[in-house]
Amino acid sequence: MKKSLGEICFNIFNYTLLSVIAATMILPLLQLLAVSFSSPIAAESKQVFLFPMDFTLGTWKHILQNEVLWRSFGVTIYITVVGTFLSMLFTVLTAFPLSRREFLLKKPIMLAIVITMIFNAPMIPYFLTVRELGLMDTLWALIIPGLISTFNMIIVRTFFMGIPSDLDDAAKIDGCNDFRLLFQIYLPLSKPVLATIGLFYAVGFWNTFQPAVLFLRDQTLWPLQMRLRGYFISPEALAEVNLVMGDYDFNTITLKAATIIFATVPIVLVYPYLQKYFVKGAVLGSLKE
Amino acid sequence: MYLENIKKNWMLYVMIVPGILYYIIFKYIPLFGSAIAFQDYQIFKGIFGSPWVGLENFKFIFSYQDFFQVLRNTVMIAFYQLIFGFPAPIILALLFNEIRLMFFKRTVQSLFYLPHFLSWVVVGGIVFELLAAEGIINAIRELFGAAPILFMQEEGYFRTIVVISGIWKGVGWGTIIYLAAITGINPNLYEAAVIDGANRWKQIRYITLPLLFPTILIMFLLNIGNFLELGFDQIFNLLTPMTYSVGDIIETYVYRAGVLQGQFSLTTAIGLFQSVVGFILLWVFNRLARKSEQGLW
Numbered sequence: 107m108k109k110s111l112g113e114i115c116f117n118i119f120n121y122t123l124l125s126v127i128a129a130t131m132i133l134p135l136l137q138l139l140a141v142s143f144s145s146p147i148a149a150e151s152k153q154v155f156l157f158p159m160d161f162t163l164g165t166w167k168h169i170l171q172n173e174v175l176w177r178s179f180g181v182t183i184y185i186t187v188v189g190t191f192l193s194m195l196f197t198v199l200t201a202f203p204l205s206r207r208e209f210l211l212k213k214p215i216m217l218a219i220v221i222t223m224i225f226n227a228p229m230i231p232y233f234l235t236v237r238e239l240g241l242m243d244t245l246w247a248l249i250i251p252g253l254i255s256t257f258n259m260i261i262v263r264t265f266f267m268g269i270p271s272d273l274d275d276a277a278k279i280d281g282c283n284d285f286r287l288l289f290q291i292y293l294p295l296s297k298p299v300l301a302t303i304g305l306f307y308a309v310g311f312w313n314t315f316q317p318a319v320l321f322l323r324d325q326t327l328w329p330l331q332m333r334l335r336g337y338f339i340s341p342e343a344l345a346e347v348n349l350v351m352g353d354y355d356f357n358t359i360t361l362k363a364a365t366i367i368f369a370t371v372p373i374v375l376v377y378p379y380l381q382k383y384f385v386k387g388a389v390l391g392s393l394k395e
Numbered sequence: 396m397y398l399e400n401i402k403k404n405w406m407l408y409v410m411i412v413p414g415i416l417y418y419i420i421f422k423y424i425p426l427f428g429s430a431i432a433f434q435d436y437q438i439f440k441g442i443f444g445s446p447w448v449g450l451e452n453f454k455f456i457f458s459y460q461d462f463f464q465v466l467r468n469t470v471m472i473a474f475y476q477l478i479f480g481f482p483a484p485i486i487l488a489l490l491f492n493e494i495r496l497m498f499f500k501r502t503v504q505s506l507f508y509l510p511h512f513l514s515w516v517v518v519g520g521i522v523f524e525l526l527a528a529e530g531i532i533n534a535i536r537e538l539f540g541a542a543p544i545l546f547m548q549e550e551g552y553f554r555t556i557v558v559i560s561g562i563w564k565g566v567g568w569g570t571i572i573y574l575a576a577i578t579g580i581n582p583n584l585y586e587a588a589v590i591d592g593a594n595r596w597k598q599i600r601y602i603t604l605p606l607l608f609p610t611i612l613i614m615f616l617l618n619i620g621n622f623l624e625l626g627f628d629q630i631f632n633l634l635t636p637m638t639y640s641v642g643d644i645i646e647t648y649v650y651r652a653g654v655l656q657g658q659f660s661l662t663t664a665i666g667l668f669q670s671v672v673g674f675i676l677l678w679v680f681n682r683l684a685r686k687s688e689q690g691l692w
Contacts, residue, residue, distance in 0.1 A: 113595060120490050121499065127487070128506040130563065134521050137531055141524075152534035200414030203407040210400050215411065222422040224620060224674065228666020229627075229646065230653045231428030235421070251421050254414060284406035313514035316627050320654060331516040335632065338520050359529055366520045373512050381505060388568070389575040 135370060142166065142364035146357035164355025165364045172344065175365070177326070178333035181245065182312060185329060189249040189311040194304055196253045197262055202288045204259075205266035223256050233320055247321035248314050248329065255310070258303040261387060265299040266292060302387030305380050312373065330369055337365055432664040438657070452664035461648070462665065469644040469669075472630075473622050475558045481618060483562045484569030485611060489599055491570060492577050507567025515564075519632030522560050523547055553638040561629060576610040577603060612684055620677035623669045645669050 109117075136156055141149050145160035153159050169175065203209045204216055232251075241247040269292060277287055293300065318332040328336070337344045341358035344365065356364075401408055432452055434445040456462045487507075494500045510518065525531050526546035533543040546552045584602050593601065627646040634642045645665060653662030 110594070116493075116595065120493055121496075124490060124494065124503055127566075128503040131506045131509055131567065134525055134531075138521065138524060150529055152529055152531075152537065155531065155534075196413055196417060199410045200417075203411040206404070206407055208400065208404055209407045209411075210397065211408075211411075215415070218423075219418060222418060222426070224677065225426060226621075226624070226670055226673075227422065227425030228429055228432075228663050228670060229649050230659050230663040230666060231431060232421075232425040233654055234431075234659065235425045235428060239420070253421075254417050259414075284404065284410065288410070309512050313512075313516075315514060315516055316631075319627075319631070319650070331514050334520065335516050338516075338523065359524075359527075362520065362524060366517055366524070369517050370513060374509075377509065377512065378505075381508070384508070385571055388571045 135367070135374075138363040138366050142360055142367055144360060145355065146360055149357065149359040149363075162355045165360040168356050169344075169361065169364045169368060175330075175333060175344075175368070178328050178330045181327060182314075182330040185245055185248050185314065186308055186311040189252075190304055190307045192249065193253050193255070193258075193307045193311075194300065197255070197259050197303060198288070198293065198300075200254060201259050201262035201266060202284075202292065205263045207271075219256055219259075229320075236321060242321050243324045243327065245327055248317045249311075251317060252310065252314075255303075255306070258306055261303060262296070262299055265296055269295055298383065298386065301380075301383045305384055306387065309373070334365055334369055338362060429663055429667050429670075431660050432667045434660055436660040436663075438659070448660075452660050453668070456661065456664055456668070464640065465643055465645055465648045465665075468641060469623050469625065472554055472557055472625055472642075472644060475554060476561060476625070477618070477622070479558050480562050480565070481615065483566045485573055485607070487566055488570040488573035488577065489603065492574065492603070493595065504567075507570065509567070510564045511568035513564070515626070515628035515632045518560060518564055519629075522556065522633060526556070547633070547635060548637045550638055550641045553633070553642045557630065557633060557642070560633065572614065573607060573610060576607055580606050616677065616680055616684060619680050620673050622676050623672055 133156070137154070140156055140158045141154050142165050143158035143161055143163070144154045145162050145164075148154055148159035204212055206212065236242070236247055236251055241250065273291065274282075274287055277291055282291070313331060314329055315331045315335070318329055322328060322332065325336075341362055344358070344361045428442060431442055431445065433447060433449060434442070435448050435451075436442065436445045491500070491503070494503075513521075527533070528543050528545060532546070536543060544552075546556065580603065584606075585598055588598050588602055623645060625644050625646065627650065630642060630644050630647050631650070634647060649662040649666055652658045
C-alpha cells in the first residue's frame with residue numbers, strides 16, 4: 107500500500123516521540139548507575155552523564171559493607187516472602203467461597219467488600235486500630251493490615267468463576283471436599299493468575315513505605331524503603347563510617363546514587379521473567395467490575 | 396434451607412472466616428472509628444469513654460487557616476493530575492497503537508512499565524538527584540549557560556514536579572487497560588474505513604476514540620472517587636519544609652498533626668471530610684455517566 111506524505115511524517119514523529127518517552131524511563135537510572143561508579147570529584151562537578159568518570163568501586167564497597175542497610179534489606183526480604191505467602195493464602199481462601207454458586211452469603215459479603223473500596227477509612231482511626239491491636243513496632247504491622255488487596259481478590263474470584271463447573275461436579279462425585287477442590291484442582295489450574303497476584307503482592311511488600319512511617323518507631327525494624335528515605339534526608343548517616351575509616355573515594359552524591367540503584371536492582375532482575383504475567387493481570391483486574 | 400446449605404457446604408463458611416475477620420478488623424472497625432471525628436477523643440478513655448462534641452471539630456477546621464491552605468493544595472494538585480495525568484495514558488496508548496514494528500513495540504513497552512514497579516521513595520530519590528544543584532538537569536542547563544536552579548526547594552516548581560513525576564511513574568502502566576480495549580475493537584471497522592478513504596487520524600477520531608469511550612468513562616469514575624486522595628507516598632517523598640506552603644496536602648498534614656502530634660479527633664474530621672467529598676463526586680459523576688452511557692452502578 108502506498109503511504110502518503112502525511113502518514114510518513116506521522117510515523118517519524120510517533121516513533122521519535124515514543125523513543126524519547128521510553129528513554130526517560132531508563133536513562134535516569136543509568137545516569138545514577140554511572141554516578142555511583144564515579145569519583146566524588148567527578149560527581150560533584152556535574153561531569154557524569156551516562157558513563158562513569160574516574161571509575162571507582164569505593165562507593166559500592168562502602169554501601170555493601172553497610173550492615174544497617176543489609177539489615178533493612180533482610181527485613182524487606184522477610185516481609186516480602188512471609189507477606190506474599192500469607193496474602194495469597196488469605197486472598198485465595200476469600201475468593202473461593204465468593205466464586206461458588208452454592209455459597210449463599212456470596213452477594214452480601216461481596217457488597218460489604220465493595221463498600222470498603224468506595225469508603226476508605228481515614229488515616230487516624232486506621233492508625234489507632236492497628237495500635238490497639240498491639241502491632242506497633244512489630245513487623246506484623248507491615249504485613250497484617252495489608253493482607254488482602256480487594257483488587258487482587260476480585261481478579262482471583264473472576265478467574266475461579268471462569269473454571270468450568272463440570273470439573274468440580276466430577277470431583278465432588280469422587281468424594282472431593284471443598285478444601286481439596288480448592289487446593290488440588292482449582293489452584294493448579296490457576297497458576298497464571300496466582301503468578302500475577304503473587305507479583306503484585308510481592309512488589310507491594312517490597313515497596314512498603316507508609317505502614318513503616320506510621321507504625322515503626324524502632325529503627326532496627328525499618329524496611330529498605332524506610333531506610334533509603336532516612337539516607338536521602340540525612341546522607342551523613344551513610345557517610346559517617348567513612349570518616350572513621352579514613353576512606354574518601356565516595357561522597358554523599360555517589361552514596362545516594364548507589365543506594366537508589368541498590369534498591370532497584372532486585373526489581374530490575376526479576377522484571378523480565380514476570381513481564382508476561384502482569385499485563386494479563388492488570389487487564390483482568392480493571393475490566394472486571 | 397439455610398441450615399441445610401451451611402451443613403452441606405460448611406467448609407466454604409470456614410474458609411471465608413479469615414477474610415471476613417480481615418475486612419471487619421482493618422476496614423470496618425476503622426470506618427466506624429471515624430466516629431471520633433465527633434468526639435473529643437482522649438487516648439486513655441478510648442472511643443467509648445471520650446465525650447461527644449457533635450460538629451465542634453468540623454466547625455473548628457473550617458475556621459482554621461491551615462486547613463484551607465492544605466485543602467487548596469490538595470484540590471489544586473488533584474485538579475492538575477486530572478487534567479494532565481488522566482489523559483496521558485490514553486494519548487500514549489493511541490500513539491502506541493499506531494506502531495507496527497513488533498521489535499520496537501516490545502522493547503518500548505517493557506521500558507514503559509518499569510517505573511510502575513519502583514517505590515515512591517526510589518522515584519523521589521531519583522527526582523531529587525536529577526534536580527539537585529549537582530544534578531544532571533542543572534548540568535544540562537549549564538551547558539547552555541543558564542544558572543542552576545534548586546528545583547526541589549522552590550515553591551514555584553513543586554506542583555509541576557508532582558504532576559510530571561506522577562505521569563512518569565504511572566503513564567506506561569496506565570496504557571495497559573486502554574491498549575487491551577483497543578485490541579478488542581473489530582478490525583473490520585478499520586478495513587471498511589480505509590476503503591471509504593479514512594486516513595489514520597480519521598480512524599482514530601471516528602472509530603478508536605468513540606469505541607474507547609466506555610473504558611475511559613469507567614476509568615474516570617474509578618479515579619474520581621479518590622479525587623482528593625493523592626497518595627501519601629508520592630507527596631511525602633517529594634515534600635520539603637520549604638515547599639509546605641504549596642505542597643502540604645491533606646494526607647501529609649493529617650500524618651503530622653494527627654499521628655505525630657496526637658490531634659486525633661481534629662485530623663479524623665479532616666479525613667472524613669476528604670472521604671465524603673470523594674463519595675459525593677463519585678455519586679454525582681456516576682449519575683451523569685448513567686445518563687449518557689453506563690455508570691459504575
